[in-house]
Amino acid sequence: MCERCNYAEMLEGHGVDPTPLRQAVLRSIGEESRPLAAVEIIAAVRDQMSINKVTLYRILDLLVDRGLVKRLSAGDRAFRYGMGETRHHPEHPHFVCSQCGVMECLEPDLLPAGIRKFQIKGKRIIKHVDVRFEGICESCLKARM
Amino acid sequence: MCERCNYAEMLEGHGVDPTPLRQAVLRSIGEESRPLAAVEIIAAVRDQMSINKVTLYRILDLLVDRGLVKRLSAGDRAFRYGMGETRHHPEHPHFVCSQCGVMECLEPDLLPAGIRKFQIKGKRIIKHVDVRFEGICESCLKARM
DNA sequence: TTGGGCTTGCAACTCAGTTGCATACACATT
């Protein structure tokens, strides 16, 4: 997402030892404009260094736990991992192509106004809201013609 | 959801042969106020008759395909299955408890006004929008005290 | 009664992620 991010600094700022693998995982996620599945992250990291899938999942757990990364559900059985919220990356809804399964980020203003102002509703506590649009992505549309 | 539903009729109305297992699956889903995971449906059906899990998944695929049932993602790795939209069951958002994982249906008016009026945005076609609230459910809240 | 099509069952498989345990490396203490 942002070329100028210093991933080592981000990790340290969240109390995480910036090992090469953790930097590579966070960079792979941060340099993409869309949330990635674990299999895509592992492929991206392996372009540069070797990593075991268990290590990847443990790094992802850690980053999600620290809020650096967000675990997103795409409506299929594999989670997607995208950058957590910061000044440069405000909350936004996502789009999932029901044909090819790709997940894309949408503009934050597509989040219906006021949707963040949910309160205790009845006797539940509501903490987050997740808005996911589904349809056909641009490249699948092109491929149909 | 509704005691007065005639599940055999609903199946026939959607061009599906109303076998005992299909009726039992649809009834299990229809009589609950919240969407169920496959493991809960299989348990409910097995209170009355024997069913194999492959058969259950095939029936669920069929019912989802015919629009009688909606496949919902709860943010974990197991889908939930709830009744499809009808006059009695209008579209509504869902709530997922991040502690116990239960999924509940929320009031339709919690769907932000106008969220259904999404259009072709950029070069994508958007067909559906899925709104999922997350937090702590009533019974988990009680258990904390 | 033969054949085709639908429904169900069983075993084995897939896929994404997890667990248990071992190894490796870093840094501190003796």
Added chain:
DNA sequence: AATGTGTATGCAACTGAGTTGCAAGCCCAA
């Protein structure tokens, strides 16, 4: 240098949810 403690990583095996391949049972038509 030797030892210990903690964290990071790897490998093999496992889990849970769902899928595939194939066979058996059943019904109705020709």
